[in-house]
Amino acid sequence: MKCDLLIRGGDVIDPSQSLRGTFDVVVNDGRIVRVTQTTDDVEAKCTLDARGLLVVPGLIDLHVHVYPHSPWGLHPDSLAAANGVTTFLDTGTAGSFSFDEFRRETIDRARTRVFALVNLSRTGLLTGNLGELLDRRYADVEGVKRVIRQHPDVAIGVKIRASDFIIGTGEDGWANLRDAIRAARESETWLMVHIGYCPMPTPELIRELSPGDCVTHCFRGGSTPITDADGRIFDEVFEARERGVQFDVGHGMGSFCWEIAASALEQGFEPTTISTDLHAWCINGPVYDMPTTMSKFLHLGMSLERVVELTTLRPAEILKQSDELGTLREGTIADITLLEPCQGRFRLTDSHGQHRTAETLLRAAATIRGGELLPGGGSLAGRHLADD
Ligand SMILES: [Zn+2]
8 A cells, every 4th residue: 555654663652542662654645544563564765764663643842832923922833843842831821912912923824733721811921921811801701702603713711820929919919810710610621720829729719610620830849839837738639630620730830849740649649731831931940841851750750651641641632632633543633642652860850940851752753744744853863774
């Protein structure tokens, strides 16, 4: 048979099918045709030699800022190949004032797939870090609902950054949080809440959330983490997870603490998804990219299969896209990531400047989106098998 792309001899990991082993992946017309051990009968236009590499479903980063008109924003296509990411969720960089433009100029033009949460604040993050909800007039429940109605294929939920310097203290803080919850309920979507410096204690905030809602920055240190003063995960956090609240990493500039993450994993608390919170102020460290963030969880003792699951299958489920994305099942969209597991001694840094030395660092080797090899990232992109 003839095909567009053959990925040969890689270590395939696909948690959606509990699949692990050395396989070839056959891609044609933007779709996965076969994952198989024998491709002698296959004639490919392009063959990638994946020996020594991991072949996983295209990574999905559930927390990024890819609206370039915001001072936080990066362009999604400039990140995709270096991150091995084929699908991004922009988490509230745009609000009701800017969403139409975000869609027209960025989402629709990007080669990377972008979904988005709509910020409760009309301005989104267009003003940098001045507190997008300090003035209650900016809380725009009706505007969020309108955006989600008009862009149901990309605007899939609501975002609020629930810090006191953003949503205010006391009654104002609560009023903003309740508006965000109402926007999610009335638009029949879900809410992502960023925690840290919250005006209310974390357990009180988490009690307000419903199944499907998501707490991001779940392993942050400092003010209002998911642990009490003795480092114990709050009972309310376990209870919330039980009833279906999601917990996302969202590493970012200030929201990943080695100590909290290690202690949470020890206490049997895993995040639902591993994400970067990549934006203009953490792209050059400490976050860098998705594979580096994944490597931090490998270093904490999480299995490779699990790390891949929390960056493919789980975020695909949250996006309600697991029929097509986050999987290498035959017939699905050919979003595929090749990762190189580099061995050595690597210094990995959290958001508090604390270093740990890891022996494995994952790097994106090649990124394939809808059957197309994305240019510009991965030292092994385009490596071809010699015929002899
Ligand atoms: Zn963020």
